[in-house]
Amino acid sequence: MQRFPDYFNFSHKAGVYALRLTAGAVLFFLMMPILVIIPLSFNSEPFFTFTEGMLSFEASAYSLRWYRAILENPNWMLAIRNSFIIGFFATIVATSLGTLAAVGLASPEMPFKRVITALLLSPMIVPLIIIAAGMFFFYTRFNLVGTFTGLIIAHAALGVPFVIVTVTATLTGFDHSLFKAGLSLGANPLRVFRDVVLPLIRPGVISGGLFAFVTSFDEVVLVLFLAGPDQRTIPRQMFSGLREQINPTILAVATLLVFVSVLLLLSLELLRRRSERLRGV
Amino acid sequence: MAADTTQFLRFLDVKKSYDQKILVVKGFSLDVAKGEFITLLGPSGSGKTTILMLLAGFESVTGGDIQIDGVPVTRTAPYKRNIGMVFQNYALFPHMTVAENLAYPLKVRSLDRSEITARVKDYLALVELEDYGKRHPGQLSGGQRQRVALARALIFEPSLVLMDEPLGALDKKLREQMQFEITRLHKKLGFTVIYVTHDQTEALTMSDRVAVFNDGVVQQCASPDVLYERPSNAFVADFIGENNLMPAKIAAVRGDSVRVTVAGGQEITAQAADIREVGGKCIISVRPEKMFIKPSDHAYDNEITANFIVRHYVGDFIRYYFELSDGSEITIKVLNDAAAPVFDEGQLAQLIWQTSDCFAFRTM
Numbered sequence: 001m002q003r004f005p006d007y008f009n010f011s012h013k014a015g016v017y018a019l020r021l022t023a024g025a026v027l028f029f030l031m032m033p034i035l036v037i038i039p040l041s042f043n044s045e046p047f048f049t050f051t052e053g054m055l056s057f058e059a060s061a062y063s064l065r066w067y068r069a070i071l072e073n074p075n076w077m078l079a080i081r082n083s084f085i086i087g088f089f090a091t092i093v094a095t096s097l098g099t100l101a102a103v104g105l106a107s108p109e110m111p112f113k114r115v116i117t118a119l120l121l122s123p124m125i126v127p128l129i130i131i132a133a134g135m136f137f138f139y140t141r142f143n144l145v146g147t148f149t150g151l152i153i154a155h156a157a158l159g160v161p162f163v164i165v166t167v168t169a170t171l172t173g174f175d176h177s178l179f180k181a182g183l184s185l186g187a188n189p190l191r192v193f194r195d196v197v198l199p200l201i202r203p204g205v206i207s208g209g210l211f212a213f214v215t216s217f218d219e220v221v222l223v224l225f226l227a228g229p230d231q232r233t234i235p236r237q238m239f240s241g242l243r244e245q246i247n248p249t250i251l252a253v254a255t256l257l258v259f260v261s262v263l264l265l266l267s268l269e270l271l272r273r274r275s276e277r278l279r280g281v
Numbered sequence: 282m283a284a285d286t287t288q289f290l291r292f293l294d295v296k297k298s299y300d301q302k303i304l305v306v307k308g309f310s311l312d313v314a315k316g317e318f319i320t321l322l323g324p325s326g327s328g329k330t331t332i333l334m335l336l337a338g339f340e341s342v343t344g345g346d347i348q349i350d351g352v353p354v355t356r357t358a359p360y361k362r363n364i365g366m367v368f369q370n371y372a373l374f375p376h377m378t379v380a381e382n383l384a385y386p387l388k389v390r391s392l393d394r395s396e397i398t399a400r401v402k403d404y405l406a407l408v409e410l411e412d413y414g415k416r417h418p419g420q421l422s423g424g425q426r427q428r429v430a431l432a433r434a435l436i437f438e439p440s441l442v443l444m445d446e447p448l449g450a451l452d453k454k455l456r457e458q459m460q461f462e463i464t465r466l467h468k469k470l471g472f473t474v475i476y477v478t479h480d481q482t483e484a485l486t487m488s489d490r491v492a493v494f495n496d497g498v499v500q501q502c503a504s505p506d507v508l509y510e511r512p513s514n515a516f517v518a519d520f521i522g523e524n525n526l527m528p529a530k531i532a533a534v535r536g537d538s539v540r541v542t543v544a545g546g547q548e549i550t551a552q553a554a555d556i557r558e559v560g561g562k563c564i565i566s567v568r569p570e571k572m573f574i575k576p577s578d579h580a581y582d583n584e585i586t587a588n589f590i591v592r593h594y595v596g597d598f599i600r601y602y603f604e605l606s607d608g609s610e611i612t613i614k615v616l617n618d619a620a621a622p623v624f625d626e627g628q629l630a631q632l633i634w635q636t637s638d639c640f641a642f643r644t645m
Contacts, residue, residue, distance in 0.1 A: 177368045177370060177372040178372050180339055181366065181374075182374075182385075183359040184337060184360075184434075185385055185389060185433065186390055186437065187360055187385070187389045188358075188360050189360075191389065195374075196374055200375065200376055275376075
């Protein structure tokens with residue numbers, strides 16, 4: 001039995017249990033839809049429910065059928081390839097621009113800091129559908145609709161705010177005399193940035209980049225508006241899959257996505273620990 | 282232009298304003314000789330750190346010129362000035378080891394790898410941190426970090442080294458150790474130092490010359506003994522060390538000395554510092570250790586009467602507090618020996634001192 005402080009009366013204890021119950025319920029509703037698809041993706045039948053065989057753990061009820069279906073379906077393969085290409089380049093663009101913006105905004109001499117920050121962060125706040133509609137009309141004029149360039153730019157714009165937020169967080173408490181020290185030792189500003197500033201804000205840059213990648217990877221609204229058939233991405237393919245040919249291939253893809261995300265988060269955490277150890281904190 | 286060694290570093294009427302309205306530095310001129318240890322001393326906000334920033338190139342001058350070895354540097358980028366700098370918070374690169382920190386300025390200058398390794402080793406030995414090369418700054422104590430910062434500022438052999446309150450973050454004992462360390466390195470390597478501090482003990486013990494700053498202007502720039510024994514104005518007299526200041530009026534001028542009237546109409550003689558107009562209001566200063574209480578064996582040529590207030594037992598000496606009839610307070614330090622007198626509160630005492638220890642200044 002849990003040991004409570006002696007002054008706890010009945011309502012204190014009831015409060016503690018109510019809190020645990022609520023927290024548990026929230027976690028359950030958050031995690032369950034994700035966890036439940038993992039076993040379902042190994043279903044040997046084209047159903048979205050647990051078959052009797054699955055429930056009694058019969059080996060024949062499980063199969064890799066839907067994973068094979070992904071590999072055999074050129075639409076899925078194209079979508080996976082596209083998602084990685086667009087995600088990769090959007091991440092590169094968003095990370096470079098976002099890092100530069102954050103460093104600039106952290107400088108004490110920067111004028112109109114608040115206005116610029118608000119503008120740069122706006123893609124995070126403005127409803128996606130509005131951005132998508134706006135971009136659609138805007139891109140038409142530059143013939144960017146239905147091109148990879150257009151999608152990469154659009155996804156980079158969505159990713160930049162994440163990079164700015166994470167890099168700004170690592171820059172708070174950044175000792176500006178380090179920059180001066182670098183200059184006084186004879187390194188030009190670019191070199192000081194490369195040798196001193198960048199290594200120190202690297203954790204922020206990497207996690208920002210990861211967020212940017214994930215944002216691009218599961219983005220569907222902009223893709224619906226801007227992508228042609230050649231640019232369809234995984235979420236776009238799932239979206240049409242749900243409507244047109246409903247079968248557990250989607251669950252197999254979703255399971256793969258969950259694994260990718262877990263891997264990304266793990267590598268992020270490892271990088272963070274490594275940089276902390278290096279700094280001797 | 283052949284530069285004189287006494288004019289190695291020249292500040293020529295340097296002015297600085299951050300907002301184009303208020304001058305933080307108002308016409309600063311100073312010649313620094315090669316190898317000299319100069320300290321800029323002043324209360325916070327007096328403009329001393331600004332001078333350092335102008336010299337390092339982190340701020341641009343509003344007016345005037347700075348020359349090193351006869352060459353104007355105000356239009357040279359900070360990373361091309363070849364000036365070493367030690368920061369108050371050390372500013373060591375936390376992601377590099379101590380050895381990498383020291384190697385950085387050499388790497389930037391594209392020296393040979395073997396040369397870099399050798400020099401890093403030499404300088405680690407110089408600051409007595411031979412075994413610490415592989416550590417990160419986060420694993421060092423404050424004193425060790427400051428030694429690394431010092432070595433890093435010296436390793437590329439700059440002719441000029443700036444130190445911005447480098448010992449401000451250390452405790453008293455470490456600070457004294459580091460003062461010794463810095464003077465030792467300065468004597469050994471012979472670089473020129475511009476040192477900024479608000480700690481006058483530090484300034485007086487370490488420097489060849491001290492420039493006392495107030496309100497953007499140098500009040501006096503002189504060797505520590507001159508600064509202490511012959512301050513040139515009331516600010517310096519008050520700022521450096523402890524001083525008894527009494528308001529007075531000049532009654533007569535005789536060459537370099539003046540006859541002045543202090544509280545209660547008592548007349549004394551003082552050396553004229555920056556005032557010699559008869560009838561002018563002035564401030565008289567005498568150091569607490571240069572005043573004596575009668576009876577005393579010390580020779581004297583000034584004597585005044587004052588009320589005893591209280592005496593504080595400090596240990597090696599005793600502090601006596603007296604008051605003149607106009608309310609101005611006088612402190613006297615007496616060595617703690619059998620001759621230290623005892624008074625009742627309000628008792629009258631005769632205070633004596635030499636004219637050579639007493640100055641008349643223009644009121645501030």
